[in-house]
Amino acid sequence: xxxxxxxxxxxxxxxxxxxxxxxxxxxxxxxxxxxxxxxxxxxxxxxxxxxxxxxxxxxxxxxxxxxxxxxxxxxxxxxxxxxxxxxxxxxxxxxxxxxxxxxxxxxxxxxxxxxxxxxxxxxxxxxxxxxxxxxx
Ligand code: TYD
Numbered sequence: 001x002x003x004x005x006x007x008x009x010x011x012x013x014x015x016x017x018x019x020x021x022x023x024x025x026x027x028x029x030x031x032x033x034x035x036x037x038x039x040x041x042x043x044x045x046x047x048x049x050x051x052x053x054x055x056x057x058x059x060x061x062x063x064x065x066x067x068x069x070x071x072x073x074x075x076x077x078x079x080x081x082x083x084x085x086x087x088x089x090x091x092x093x094x095x096x097x098x099x100x101x102x103x104x105x106x107x108x109x110x111x112x113x114x115x116x117x118x119x120x121x122x123x124x125x126x127x128x129x130x131x132x133x134x135x136x
Contacts, residue, residue, distance in 0.1 A: 001093040002074040009060070013087040022087045024060070024112065030091060032058040032114040039064070040100075040109040049100040049109075053123040055132070058114040061100075062089035066107025073097040075133045083109075097129055 011029055014021040026034040040049055050070075061070055067084035074096055081090050082102075089110075092098060100109065115121070123129035 001095055003072055003077050003079055003096065005093040006072050006079075006096060007091055008081065008088055009091050010088045011062075020087070024062075024089075026112075030058075030060040030089075030112060032060075034112045035115050036113040036117065038111050038113070040111075041107075043068075043103040043107060043109075045103070045105060047101075047103060050098045051124070053097040053129045053132075054094055055121050055123065056094050056115070057121050058094060059092045060089050060112040061092065062086060062110045062112075064108040064110045066104040067102070068100055068104065068107050068109060069102040071099045071101070073099075075130050095129075095133055097123075097126060 009030065011022045011024060024030060024034070026032065043049065061083065063083035064086050067082065070081045070083060070090055070092075072079050072081070072092065083090060123132055
């Protein structure tokens with residue numbers, strides 16, 4: 001799987017004068033079953049997150065508040081996505097190196113994941129990631 005498998009996905013938006021509502025259902029709005037939810041918040045200005053790849057994990061990233069950038073890299077191509085709305089998000093398939101930066105103050109980054117946390121699923125070294133991709 002490469003960068004072309006990663007894409008922005010529009011979410012349902014129920015517009016209402018009382019406030020808008022968006023929902024995310026596993027296997028419907030995102031192409032995997034959701035097993036874990038986590039979020040980044042209170043990110044200091046200039047900070048970078050990510051800097052790793054996952055072997056098997058599928059993820060979906062949403063800017064719940066504020067904005068930030070996600071840079072994806074499949075070892076051949078790099079692509080920068082700007083996230084700034086809570087009614088769409090970025091699907092990231094396995095074996096993609098990702099970095100998050102350019103966080104606006106007060107931003108909240110929601111991540112839905114296809115599995116529980118497992119450190120053994122991470123590539124934290126870029127060279128090992130590239131070698132892992134070469135092995136297929
Ligand atoms: P990490 O995935 O490296 O953060 P990011 O990609 O956002 O920069 O995780 C940071 C730390 O938090 C690391 O020690 C592992 C821990 N962690 C968990 O225990 N559970 C989780 O679900 C996640 C995402 C991280």
